[in-house]
């Protein structure tokens with residue numbers, strides 16, 4: 008039987024409760040009157056949604072309640088939910104007012120929702136577009152959303168949504184074509200001419216003519232893409248695209264045509280004969296180009312010549328001891344593999360004193376970027392820099408701590424860490440600020456209570472761990488031992504048969520090896536652990552510390568909590584060298600829930616700690632209660648992917664990671680982050696203290 | 709029971725294996741061979757190391773004995789062991805001993821995969837003593853001038869566990885292999901598969917695209933071997949985009965976005 012519709016009173020009562028009416032004084036009768044008209048299923052849906060948003064902000068939830076009925080008329084439930092969540096998200100990111108305007112401006116949301124239905128979002132496509140453009144060779148370009156479409160020669164700026172076609176695939180292809188067109192501008196030398204002095208109307212003409220030249224190059228290099236570009240244009244104009252004027256095409260399509268060819272044509276071709284605009288051509292922004300290029304050219308010249316002087320030094324180090332005082336700057340050459348054919352990008356070779364040089368990867372990348380700007384490596388670049396000629400620290404500046412935080416967040420003892428942006432497939436440099444903070448010891452009865460509560464368990468745990476003190480290993484071919492080594496026996500038998508002396512190493516023996524384990528425990532101190540979970544975590548740590556003392560493994564304990572990337576705090580409870588004494592126990596006692604869980608930065612910090620420890624087994628065990636998550640955009644996939652990347656870095660450094668969690672949904676994301684075998688989900692918080700020691704035992708035997 | 713010893717005489721290569729030289733590797737190898745120096749082939753997977761060995765074995769008219777190393781490979785697996793057959797014990801040469809005895813070329817593929825203690829047995833063979841001590845039979849097997857030891861190693865896998873020890877690597881003349889330059893690689897593809905020059909050139913371009921993505925999303929770019937695979941598919945009328953996707957992209961990554969990006973790249977090229 009279907010449940011009956013809710014009455015107005017019931018709805019008011021529900022809203023009063025979740026909108027905390029005694030503090031907020033909102034008038035719930037108004038929305039209730041409207042919600043009453045809905046069928047029960049929709050009532051439940053909307054009340055549930057209001058309740059969820061109320062967690063974020065009550066005012067926002069109230070607005071939602073008032074607009075909900077109209078929204079349900081205009082959109083399906085899925086979209087309504089998205090509408091409410093967009094508002095909640097905006098609240099987190101930008102504050103109450105922008106969030107309210109999402110709710111109030113329903114029409115606008117509906118319009119953009121339609122756009123989203125068939126449009127392509129840059130955000131969604133960047134994971135594909137970025138490797139696409141990187142695969143196209145040349146400089147490693149960046150992609151960014153902006154109001155107009157152009158490139159500054161390092162970044163291609165693109166609209167955040169493309170919804171020109173009523174088909175997602177076509178809109179995606181338009182992104183692809185646009186990216187390729189701007190890549191072609193950079194790659195085929197559009198900016199080798201100074202365009203800043205072209206008057207506005209000439210620039211428009213230039214754009215049109217240059218597109219003909221670039222299209223021809225693309226047609227030659229990437230014929231498949233060119234076909235796709237043509238078909239996009241055709242679909243857009245709904246007719247066969249206007250043919251390029253044959254004479255123009257002959258001139259600009261020539262393999263030797265350069266940007267100069269286009270410029271020479273500017274005065275000869277009347278405006279009326281210019282080809283029409285192609286949808287992927289965007290605009291040209293000569294100022295942005297000039298500014299970026301000037302900076303880069305200075306920087307790359309300095310870096311390249313600096314790199315050459317390093318290479319020269321390495322290559323002459325052996326023989327050049329005699330006349331070291333009076334040195335000419337080292338000169339390099341470009342080796343032309345074949346005089347008749349032009350130098351090809353992949354064939355360019357650097358030569359020094361008659362020897363071929365194999366430049367390291369970052370120098371190769373520099374070279375390809377320089378060639379993109381000049382079409383060659385200019386001769387003045389091929390002279391190694393004098394020591395002190397450039398201040399390379401200025402040229403090669405990645406952000407210094409001061410630049411990042413302009414002094415406001417930077418404090419003594421702050422350390423900076425990169426963060427992985429999976430959509431862009433690239434690290435935000437020095438993105439997170441981490442400080443290590445000592446937990447104040449609190450001398451209360453917690454430790455004594457815990458030891459008392461688990462006294463029996465502890466006794467058996469101690470016994471178990473006693474046995475693990477040395478790693479048991481089966482040694483083969485021993486002169487004495489517990490068992491017969493069959494392989495050795497067969498071999499010895501064969502030896503005897505062939506007239507040799509019988510080998511007496513015929514036994515296997517168990518051998519205890521020194522344990523050489525270092526482990527860091529990372530304890531989730533996010534706000535969500537408040538109460539039960541926090542207590543279970545602390546109890547687990549006490550038990551664990553007790554048994555680790557038996558084992559004599561080296562261990563450290565840290566708690567972590569974050570509030571945006573600018574405040575990541577690692578709470579030191581026990582460093583490797585700290586003894587497990589009354590003070591350490593009192594610190595465990597005072598582990599308190601704080602804010603959020605920005606996992607990646609903490610893992611990277613642990614990696615740094617481990618790099619200072621010698622141990623044959625390095626283990627990081629995380630106790631957690633949920634997904635990586637922070638107050639800002641460190642949510643969902645972003646947080647998961649950054650954490651995964653950080654774990655990957657850890658693995659590269661020989662650190663094993665394991666996660667113990669009580670989040671029942673953990674199977675959705677933990678296997679992706681840690682790998683299928685490297686986590687455990689504990690369904691009952693109370694059993695955490697029992698489980699943790701047991702898991703540790705399994706992991707290290 | 710028949711003994712299962714290797715018969716080096718069955719390992720002569722009778723027809724010339726196609727090998728396209730990339731640098732001076734053939735001359736260097738020949739000279740090293742003449743001078744009785746062992747050779748180390750370094751390079752990424754699928755760049756022609758195995759093919760090169762086959763070619764050299766043919767050229768030098770020696771049998772080629774290849775051992776693919778793995779972490780269970782013991783010294784006895786290389787040198788040999790006693791077997792008991794109906795109460796009698798017989799000594800069976802391992803592939804290495806057999807190669808030494810018959811003056812063959814012994815190629816130990818992916819040497820770092822073998823256990824550390826296994827690697828050591830080749831040390832006396834790989835310096836100027838050129839001997840293989842066979843403790844079991846109390847014999848010091850001395851290599852004839854025809855014998856040649858070659859090993860391969862891929863420095864790309866940067867694992868501390870799998871690094872070649874200095875005491876091992878410093879015994880060898882090292883030949884570095886890399887993917888051939890564009891023209892040569894296209895030529896190899898044409899020769900191996902019979903596709904036309906245009907197709908081969910575009911395939912090589914595609915390979916360069918994936919190699920540019922190494923480190924930004926891909927662990928490895930496409931090897932020459934994968935290009936040959938794709939070209940074979942295309943030669944038999946599989947469409948270029950499908951061939952690139954199945955023979956190349958899927959072989960180098962599982963990442964969804966990366967796979968889509970590669971299919972966009974190949975559809976741009978063809």
Ligand SMILES: Nc1ncnc2c1ncn2[C@@H]1O[C@H](COP(=O)(O)OP(=O)(O)OP(=O)(O)O)[C@@H](O)[C@H]1O
Pocket residue numbers: 726727728729730751752753754755756757758759760862888896900932933936
């Ligand atoms: N220089 C070359 N001449 C001819 N064929 C080549 C050459 N380089 C690569 N190939 C082709 O690539 C294929 C793979 O080469 P090969 O098996 O020799 O690689 P490898 O370097 O031994 O790889 P791995 O390290 O994975 O064993 C060959 O079967 C051949 O088709």
Ligand SMILES: [Mg+2]
Pocket residue numbers: 757758759817
């Ligand atoms: Mg091989």
